[in-house]
Amino acid sequence: MQENSLDQQIQAVRQCISELTREAPADPRDLLRAAENLAAAATRVEEERQQLRDLIWSSPDAFVATDAGGRIIDANPAAASLLGEPLPGTLLAACCHPDAQPDIARMLADLRAGHPPCGVLSPRRAT
Incomplete structure (x- = not known):
């Protein structure tokens, strides 16, 4: 990117x-x-x-930006539409399927280590 x-x-x-x-x-x-x-x-x-x-x-794809603690600080309209809720201030983990929790932990560890985190996560609720 x-x-x-x-x-x-x-x-x-x-x-x-x-x-x-x-x-x-x-x-x-x-x-x-x-x-x-x-x-x-x-x-x-x-x-x-x-x-x-x-x-x-x-973009028609959902993008979110989080702080190092996993709290969403910005999201594009596709993410807001997909997740169906106000996103800034929400924990990313609360928006994603429980099976995605290990991936979220890995991405946040990458972010804290100064590496660009990237990944695809499934939303908690079906669209």
Whole structure:
């Protein structure tokens, strides 16, 4: 998924900021050029992030985002329709079939370890 690419770009922007703060150029024009390049990179990252969000939001597939504790913080309309309830603040485990609990635990462990979790889960109720 593109999320990894976005994370890499964000990390590159952060690294660039860090380098700029360590190495202030002698010529103020160099600093201005670096700031312009940084602003352009930040704009590109934000545009790509918005494109990804638009893609997920309009997808017919259900997508949810959780915090490390498994509480849903965002969900696209397909997820809300599939699960038939307000999702933000709800525990993912409460929305999924009991057989999915080991998969949820694995995904949350991946998330806490800094790895992108991914998986397919069955809803608690049939659609």
